[in-house]
Protein backbone atom coordinates (compact mmCIF):
# COMPACT_ATOMS: atom_id res chain seq x y z
CA UNK A 1 0.00 0.00 0.00
CA UNK A 2 1.26 3.46 -0.83
CA UNK A 3 1.99 6.32 1.56
CA UNK A 4 -0.91 8.27 0.05
CA UNK A 5 -3.26 5.40 0.74
CA UNK A 6 -2.12 5.19 4.39
CA UNK A 7 -2.61 8.94 4.81
CA UNK A 8 -6.15 8.88 3.32
CA UNK A 9 -7.15 5.78 5.28
CA UNK A 10 -5.91 7.18 8.58
CA UNK A 11 -7.78 10.43 8.04
CA UNK A 12 -10.97 8.57 7.09
CA UNK A 13 -10.74 6.21 10.07
CA UNK A 14 -10.19 9.02 12.60
CA UNK A 15 -12.94 11.19 11.10
CA UNK A 16 -15.51 8.37 10.96
CA UNK A 17 -14.70 7.19 14.48
CA UNK A 18 -15.09 10.72 15.86
CA UNK A 19 -18.19 11.77 13.94
CA UNK A 20 -20.31 8.85 12.71
CA UNK A 21 -22.54 7.11 15.31
CA UNK A 22 -22.24 3.86 13.34
CA UNK A 23 -18.43 3.92 13.17
CA UNK A 24 -18.08 5.26 16.71
CA UNK A 25 -19.77 2.07 17.88
CA UNK A 26 -17.89 -0.19 15.44
CA UNK A 27 -14.47 1.22 16.41
CA UNK A 28 -15.31 1.63 20.14
CA UNK A 29 -12.68 -0.84 21.25
CA UNK A 30 -10.02 -0.06 18.64
CA UNK A 31 -7.63 2.52 20.02
CA UNK A 32 -5.12 1.68 17.29
CA UNK A 33 -5.93 2.18 13.68
CA UNK A 34 -6.98 -1.17 12.14
CA UNK A 35 -5.81 -2.21 8.70
CA UNK A 36 -8.53 -1.36 6.21
CA UNK A 37 -8.87 -5.02 5.18
CA UNK A 38 -9.64 -5.94 8.81
CA UNK A 39 -12.63 -3.59 9.08
CA UNK A 40 -15.98 -5.44 8.77
CA UNK A 41 -17.73 -4.68 5.49
CA UNK A 42 -21.14 -3.00 5.30
CA UNK A 43 -23.81 -3.82 2.75
CA UNK A 44 -26.96 -2.10 1.51
CA UNK A 45 -29.02 -3.83 4.23
CA UNK A 46 -26.91 -2.28 7.01
CA UNK A 47 -26.91 1.09 5.25
CA UNK A 48 -30.68 0.97 4.98
CA UNK A 49 -31.36 -0.23 8.54
CA UNK A 50 -28.99 2.28 10.12
CA UNK A 51 -29.15 4.93 7.40
CA UNK A 52 -28.80 8.14 9.44
CA UNK A 53 -26.30 6.63 11.89
CA UNK A 54 -23.79 7.12 9.08
CA UNK A 55 -24.37 10.88 9.20
CA UNK A 56 -21.13 12.46 10.40
CA UNK A 57 -21.84 16.17 10.04
CA UNK A 58 -24.34 18.41 11.89
CA UNK A 59 -27.58 19.09 10.00
CA UNK A 60 -26.75 22.81 9.63
CA UNK A 61 -23.81 21.84 7.41
CA UNK A 62 -25.92 19.68 5.06
CA UNK A 63 -26.32 21.27 1.64
CA UNK A 64 -28.04 18.54 -0.42
CA UNK A 65 -30.23 15.55 0.44
CA UNK A 66 -30.70 12.94 -2.29
CA UNK A 67 -31.93 9.35 -2.46
CA UNK A 68 -30.35 6.25 -3.97
CA UNK A 69 -31.95 4.73 -7.05
CA UNK A 70 -33.73 2.08 -4.98
CA UNK A 71 -33.41 -0.84 -7.42
CA UNK A 72 -33.55 -3.05 -4.35
CA UNK A 73 -35.75 -2.06 -1.40
CA UNK A 74 -36.51 1.41 -0.12
CA UNK A 75 -34.23 4.19 -1.42
CA UNK A 76 -31.65 5.36 1.12
CA UNK A 77 -31.44 8.99 2.21
CA UNK A 78 -28.04 10.38 1.34
CA UNK A 79 -26.69 13.75 2.50
CA UNK A 80 -23.86 15.97 1.31
CA UNK A 81 -22.15 19.04 2.75
CA UNK A 82 -20.88 21.92 0.65
CA UNK A 83 -17.42 20.31 0.89
CA UNK A 84 -18.86 17.04 -0.44
CA UNK A 85 -20.36 18.89 -3.40
CA UNK A 86 -16.96 20.43 -4.16
CA UNK A 87 -15.37 16.97 -3.92
CA UNK A 88 -18.06 15.64 -6.24
CA UNK A 89 -17.40 18.43 -8.76
CA UNK A 90 -13.67 17.70 -8.76
CA UNK A 91 -14.31 13.96 -9.10
CA UNK A 92 -16.59 14.51 -12.09
CA UNK A 93 -14.15 16.96 -13.66
CA UNK A 94 -11.38 14.33 -13.50
CA UNK A 95 -13.79 11.75 -14.96
CA UNK A 96 -14.79 13.98 -17.86
CA UNK A 97 -11.12 14.74 -18.54
CA UNK A 98 -10.68 10.98 -19.08
CA UNK A 99 -13.40 11.17 -21.75
CA UNK A 100 -11.49 14.08 -23.30
CA UNK A 101 -14.03 16.82 -22.58
CA UNK A 102 -12.60 20.33 -22.17
CA UNK A 103 -13.74 23.93 -21.71
CA UNK A 104 -14.52 24.38 -25.41
CA UNK A 105 -17.14 21.58 -25.35
CA UNK A 106 -20.89 22.14 -25.31
CA UNK A 107 -22.58 19.22 -23.59
CA UNK A 108 -26.21 18.10 -23.60
CA UNK A 109 -27.24 16.71 -20.22
CA UNK A 110 -30.10 14.37 -21.11
CA UNK A 111 -30.33 13.22 -17.50
CA UNK A 112 -32.84 13.92 -14.70
CA UNK A 113 -31.68 16.87 -12.61
CA UNK A 114 -34.44 16.51 -10.02
CA UNK A 115 -36.45 13.69 -8.35
CA UNK A 116 -33.73 13.50 -5.65
CA UNK A 117 -31.16 11.96 -8.02
CA UNK A 118 -27.51 12.76 -7.38
CA UNK A 119 -26.15 11.76 -10.80
CA UNK A 120 -27.55 14.68 -12.85
CA UNK A 121 -26.31 17.20 -10.30
CA UNK A 122 -22.87 15.56 -10.21
CA UNK A 123 -22.47 15.67 -14.00
CA UNK A 124 -23.64 19.28 -14.13
CA UNK A 125 -21.17 20.32 -11.40
CA UNK A 126 -18.35 18.48 -13.17
CA UNK A 127 -19.09 20.26 -16.45
CA UNK A 128 -19.12 23.60 -14.62
CA UNK A 129 -15.79 22.78 -12.98
CA UNK A 130 -14.35 21.89 -16.37
CA UNK A 131 -15.65 25.12 -17.89
CA UNK A 132 -17.90 23.44 -20.50
CA UNK A 133 -21.21 24.93 -21.62
CA UNK A 134 -23.91 22.63 -20.26
CA UNK A 135 -27.41 22.30 -21.68
CA UNK A 136 -29.73 20.76 -19.09
CA UNK A 137 -32.22 19.41 -21.61
CA UNK A 138 -33.26 16.49 -19.35
CA UNK A 139 -34.48 13.10 -20.45
CA UNK A 140 -38.16 13.25 -21.32
CA UNK A 141 -38.29 14.15 -25.02
CA UNK A 142 -36.20 12.78 -27.88
CA UNK A 143 -37.79 15.37 -30.19
CA UNK A 144 -36.67 18.24 -27.96
CA UNK A 145 -33.16 16.80 -27.84
CA UNK A 146 -32.97 16.61 -31.65
CA UNK A 147 -34.20 20.20 -31.86
CA UNK A 148 -31.50 21.31 -29.40
CA UNK A 149 -28.81 19.40 -31.30
CA UNK A 150 -29.85 21.26 -34.43
CA UNK A 151 -29.97 24.70 -32.80
CA UNK A 152 -27.03 24.54 -30.38
CA UNK A 153 -24.62 22.21 -32.22
CA UNK A 154 -23.29 20.52 -29.05
CA UNK A 155 -20.15 18.38 -29.13
CA UNK A 156 -21.13 15.74 -26.55
CA UNK A 157 -24.16 14.21 -24.84
CA UNK A 158 -24.59 12.48 -21.46
CA UNK A 159 -27.48 9.97 -21.38
CA UNK A 160 -28.61 6.41 -20.66
CA UNK A 161 -27.60 4.09 -23.58
CA UNK A 162 -31.16 2.86 -24.26
CA UNK A 163 -32.29 6.49 -24.51
CA UNK A 164 -29.45 7.32 -26.93
CA UNK A 165 -30.88 4.55 -29.13
CA UNK A 166 -34.40 5.98 -28.85
CA UNK A 167 -33.08 9.40 -29.95
CA UNK A 168 -31.30 7.73 -32.90
CA UNK A 169 -34.55 6.00 -33.95
CA UNK A 170 -36.42 9.29 -33.74
CA UNK A 171 -33.71 10.95 -35.84
CA UNK A 172 -33.99 8.21 -38.50
CA UNK A 173 -37.80 8.65 -38.62
CA UNK A 174 -37.34 12.40 -39.05
CA UNK A 175 -34.61 11.81 -41.69
CA UNK A 176 -32.19 13.80 -39.53
CA UNK A 177 -28.60 12.64 -39.99
CA UNK A 178 -27.15 12.38 -36.50
CA UNK A 179 -23.75 11.37 -37.88
CA UNK A 180 -23.46 14.83 -39.42
CA UNK A 181 -24.07 16.57 -36.10
CA UNK A 182 -20.96 17.87 -34.27
CA UNK A 183 -21.53 15.38 -31.40
CA UNK A 184 -18.38 13.26 -31.17
CA UNK A 185 -18.70 11.83 -27.67
CA UNK A 186 -21.55 10.07 -25.89
CA UNK A 187 -21.12 9.50 -22.15
CA UNK A 188 -23.19 6.41 -21.40
CA UNK A 189 -24.59 6.16 -17.88
CA UNK A 190 -26.43 3.45 -15.95
CA UNK A 191 -26.16 0.60 -18.48
CA UNK A 192 -23.03 -1.15 -19.81
CA UNK A 193 -21.76 -0.46 -23.34
CA UNK A 194 -18.90 -2.96 -23.10
CA UNK A 195 -18.65 -6.64 -22.25
CA UNK A 196 -16.18 -8.16 -19.79
CA UNK A 197 -13.46 -8.27 -22.51
CA UNK A 198 -13.82 -4.50 -23.08
CA UNK A 199 -15.45 -5.01 -26.50
CA UNK A 200 -18.42 -2.79 -27.26
CA UNK A 201 -21.66 -4.73 -26.67
CA UNK A 202 -24.70 -4.59 -28.99
CA UNK A 203 -25.86 -1.37 -27.37
CA UNK A 204 -22.43 0.31 -27.59
CA UNK A 205 -22.03 -0.66 -31.25
CA UNK A 206 -25.53 0.57 -32.13
CA UNK A 207 -24.82 3.93 -30.46
CA UNK A 208 -21.48 4.44 -32.22
CA UNK A 209 -23.00 3.49 -35.60
CA UNK A 210 -26.08 5.70 -35.28
CA UNK A 211 -24.39 8.74 -33.73
CA UNK A 212 -21.04 8.59 -35.55
CA UNK A 213 -19.56 9.28 -32.11
CA UNK A 214 -17.54 7.42 -29.48
CA UNK A 215 -19.43 5.70 -26.67
CA UNK A 216 -17.71 6.09 -23.28
CA UNK A 217 -18.90 4.10 -20.31
CA UNK A 218 -19.16 5.53 -16.85
CA UNK A 219 -19.99 3.97 -13.47
CA UNK A 220 -21.22 5.79 -10.41
CA UNK A 221 -22.75 4.96 -7.03
CA UNK A 222 -24.74 7.55 -5.06
CA UNK A 223 -23.61 6.21 -1.67
CA UNK A 224 -19.98 6.72 -2.72
CA UNK A 225 -20.55 10.20 -4.21
CA UNK A 226 -18.24 9.07 -6.94
CA UNK A 227 -18.06 8.11 -10.58
CA UNK A 228 -15.41 6.71 -12.92
CA UNK A 229 -15.17 7.27 -16.68
CA UNK A 230 -13.14 5.39 -19.22
CA UNK A 231 -10.57 7.12 -21.44
CA UNK A 232 -9.95 6.68 -25.20
CA UNK A 233 -8.24 3.35 -24.52
CA UNK A 234 -11.61 1.93 -23.36
CA UNK A 235 -9.96 -0.33 -20.79
CA UNK A 236 -12.06 0.45 -17.73
CA UNK A 237 -13.04 3.53 -15.73
CA UNK A 238 -10.16 5.43 -14.12
CA UNK A 239 -10.36 5.55 -10.34
CA UNK A 240 -9.51 8.80 -8.53
CA UNK A 241 -7.61 7.17 -5.71
CA UNK A 242 -7.47 10.22 -3.44
CA UNK A 243 -11.29 10.05 -3.26
CA UNK A 244 -12.13 6.38 -3.45
CA UNK A 245 -10.47 3.06 -2.69
CA UNK A 246 -11.74 -0.09 -4.39
CA UNK A 247 -11.23 -3.72 -3.42
CA UNK A 248 -12.52 -6.72 -5.40
CA UNK A 249 -13.59 -9.64 -3.21
CA UNK A 250 -14.98 -13.16 -3.65
CA UNK A 251 -18.07 -14.59 -1.93
CA UNK A 252 -16.07 -15.09 1.28
CA UNK A 253 -14.80 -11.51 1.29
CA UNK A 254 -11.24 -12.50 0.26
CA UNK A 255 -9.26 -10.24 -2.09
CA UNK A 256 -9.12 -11.31 -5.73
CA UNK A 257 -6.16 -10.67 -8.04
CA UNK A 258 -6.17 -8.05 -10.80
CA UNK A 259 -8.37 -8.89 -13.75
CA UNK A 260 -10.56 -11.36 -11.85
CA UNK A 261 -14.25 -10.48 -11.54
CA UNK A 262 -15.65 -10.20 -8.01
CA UNK A 263 -17.78 -7.86 -5.91
CA UNK A 264 -16.80 -4.18 -5.87
CA UNK A 265 -16.14 -3.05 -2.28
CA UNK A 266 -15.46 0.66 -1.87
CA UNK A 267 -14.23 3.11 0.77
CA UNK A 268 -14.76 6.85 0.36
CA UNK A 269 -11.92 9.26 1.15
CA UNK A 270 -12.56 12.91 2.01
CA UNK A 271 -16.35 12.66 2.45
CA UNK A 272 -17.76 14.82 5.27
CA UNK A 273 -21.48 14.05 5.57
CA UNK A 274 -21.69 10.27 5.13
CA UNK A 275 -18.35 8.48 4.79
CA UNK A 276 -18.53 4.73 4.16
CA UNK A 277 -15.82 2.17 4.78
CA UNK A 278 -15.72 -1.12 2.87
CA UNK A 279 -19.15 -0.86 1.28
CA UNK A 280 -20.23 -3.99 -0.61
CA UNK A 281 -21.89 -2.45 -3.66
CA UNK A 282 -23.37 -5.72 -4.97
CA UNK A 283 -21.89 -4.88 -8.40
CA UNK A 284 -19.37 -7.28 -9.93
CA UNK A 285 -16.35 -6.23 -11.96
CA UNK A 286 -12.56 -6.65 -12.14
CA UNK A 287 -9.86 -4.13 -11.19
CA UNK A 288 -6.73 -3.46 -13.28
CA UNK A 289 -3.67 -1.78 -11.78
CA UNK A 290 -1.30 -1.86 -14.77
CA UNK A 291 -0.63 1.57 -16.34
CA UNK A 292 -3.14 2.54 -19.04
CA UNK A 293 -2.28 3.30 -22.67
CA UNK A 294 -3.44 6.88 -22.01
CA UNK A 295 -0.52 7.40 -19.60
CA UNK A 296 -2.58 7.47 -16.41
CA UNK A 297 -1.37 5.16 -13.67
CA UNK A 298 -4.55 5.11 -11.56
CA UNK A 299 -6.37 1.75 -11.20
CA UNK A 300 -9.17 1.04 -13.68
CA UNK A 301 -12.47 -0.67 -12.95
CA UNK A 302 -13.65 -2.98 -15.75
CA UNK A 303 -17.23 -3.18 -17.05
CA UNK A 304 -19.89 -4.14 -14.49
CA UNK A 305 -20.78 -7.68 -15.57
CA UNK A 306 -23.77 -8.03 -13.25
CA UNK A 307 -25.19 -7.84 -9.75
CA UNK A 308 -23.82 -10.31 -7.25
CA UNK A 309 -27.28 -11.67 -6.43
CA UNK A 310 -27.88 -12.42 -10.14
CA UNK A 311 -24.91 -14.78 -10.41
CA UNK A 312 -25.95 -18.17 -11.82
CA UNK A 313 -24.59 -21.48 -10.64
CA UNK A 314 -24.56 -24.26 -13.21
CA UNK A 315 -23.01 -27.65 -12.54
CA UNK A 316 -19.99 -26.29 -10.72
CA UNK A 317 -19.51 -23.27 -13.02
CA UNK A 318 -20.79 -19.77 -12.38
CA UNK A 319 -21.67 -16.94 -14.72
CA UNK A 320 -23.67 -13.74 -14.96
CA UNK A 321 -26.83 -13.40 -17.05
CA UNK A 322 -25.05 -10.67 -19.06
CA UNK A 323 -22.80 -13.23 -20.77
CA UNK A 324 -25.87 -15.19 -21.96
CA UNK A 325 -27.59 -11.95 -22.98
CA UNK A 326 -24.56 -10.96 -25.10
CA UNK A 327 -24.78 -14.20 -27.11
CA UNK A 328 -28.57 -13.89 -27.53
CA UNK A 329 -28.36 -10.21 -28.53
CA UNK A 330 -25.94 -11.09 -31.30
CA UNK A 331 -27.34 -14.40 -32.59
CA UNK A 332 -28.87 -14.26 -36.08
CA UNK A 333 -32.65 -14.52 -36.18
CA UNK A 334 -33.38 -13.98 -32.47
CA UNK A 335 -36.23 -11.46 -32.36
CA UNK A 336 -36.97 -11.68 -28.66
CA UNK A 337 -35.93 -13.89 -25.78
CA UNK A 338 -36.12 -14.42 -22.07
CA UNK A 339 -33.79 -16.31 -19.71
CA UNK A 340 -35.60 -18.06 -16.87
CA UNK A 341 -33.67 -19.31 -13.85
CA UNK A 342 -35.11 -21.63 -11.21
CA UNK A 343 -33.60 -23.25 -8.17
CA UNK A 344 -32.74 -26.87 -8.97
CA UNK A 345 -30.24 -27.95 -6.36
CA UNK A 346 -28.07 -26.23 -3.76
CA UNK A 347 -25.15 -25.70 -6.15
CA UNK A 348 -26.89 -25.74 -9.50
CA UNK A 349 -29.66 -23.62 -11.01
CA UNK A 350 -31.89 -24.67 -13.88
CA UNK A 351 -31.45 -22.24 -16.76
CA UNK A 352 -33.95 -22.14 -19.62
CA UNK A 353 -33.75 -19.83 -22.63
CA UNK A 354 -36.96 -19.10 -24.55
CA UNK A 355 -36.46 -17.62 -28.03
CA UNK A 356 -38.73 -16.31 -30.73
CA UNK A 357 -37.78 -15.81 -34.38
CA UNK A 358 -36.21 -17.83 -37.23
CA UNK A 359 -33.65 -19.49 -34.98
CA UNK A 360 -31.87 -22.85 -35.25
CA UNK A 361 -32.21 -23.80 -31.60
CA UNK A 362 -29.43 -26.41 -31.61
CA UNK A 363 -26.94 -23.96 -33.19
CA UNK A 364 -27.90 -21.34 -30.64
CA UNK A 365 -27.31 -23.80 -27.81
CA UNK A 366 -23.86 -24.60 -29.23
CA UNK A 367 -23.04 -20.89 -29.58
CA UNK A 368 -23.99 -20.35 -25.94
CA UNK A 369 -21.85 -23.31 -24.88
CA UNK A 370 -18.88 -22.07 -26.92
CA UNK A 371 -19.02 -18.62 -25.34
CA UNK A 372 -20.09 -19.39 -21.77
CA UNK A 373 -19.07 -23.05 -21.22
CA UNK A 374 -22.58 -23.91 -20.07
CA UNK A 375 -25.41 -25.61 -21.98
CA UNK A 376 -28.82 -24.37 -20.84
CA UNK A 377 -32.15 -25.67 -22.14
CA UNK A 378 -33.14 -23.66 -25.23
CA UNK A 379 -36.61 -23.76 -26.81
CA UNK A 380 -38.86 -21.84 -29.18
CA UNK A 381 -41.69 -19.85 -27.62
CA UNK A 382 -44.38 -17.50 -28.88
CA UNK A 383 -43.97 -13.74 -28.64
CA UNK A 384 -46.90 -13.72 -26.16
CA UNK A 385 -45.28 -16.27 -23.85
CA UNK A 386 -42.00 -14.35 -23.85
CA UNK A 387 -43.65 -11.00 -23.28
CA UNK A 388 -45.70 -12.38 -20.37
CA UNK A 389 -42.46 -13.52 -18.72
CA UNK A 390 -40.57 -10.32 -19.54
CA UNK A 391 -43.29 -8.07 -18.19
CA UNK A 392 -45.30 -9.74 -15.40
CA UNK A 393 -48.12 -7.67 -13.81
CA UNK A 394 -46.72 -4.89 -11.59
CA UNK A 395 -43.31 -4.99 -13.29
CA UNK A 396 -41.98 -1.50 -13.94
CA UNK A 397 -39.74 -2.43 -16.82
CA UNK A 398 -39.24 -5.18 -19.36
CA UNK A 399 -36.61 -7.70 -18.34
CA UNK A 400 -34.93 -10.40 -20.41
CA UNK A 401 -33.70 -12.14 -17.24
CA UNK A 402 -36.29 -13.68 -14.93
CA UNK A 403 -35.01 -14.95 -11.59
CA UNK A 404 -37.38 -17.45 -9.94
CA UNK A 405 -34.88 -18.77 -7.38
Ligand SMILES: [Zn+2]
Pocket residue numbers: 230231232233238292293294295296
Ligand atom coordinates in the same frame (compact mmCIF):
# COMPACT_ATOMS: atom_id res chain seq x y z
ZN1 LIG B 1 -6.63 5.41 -19.65
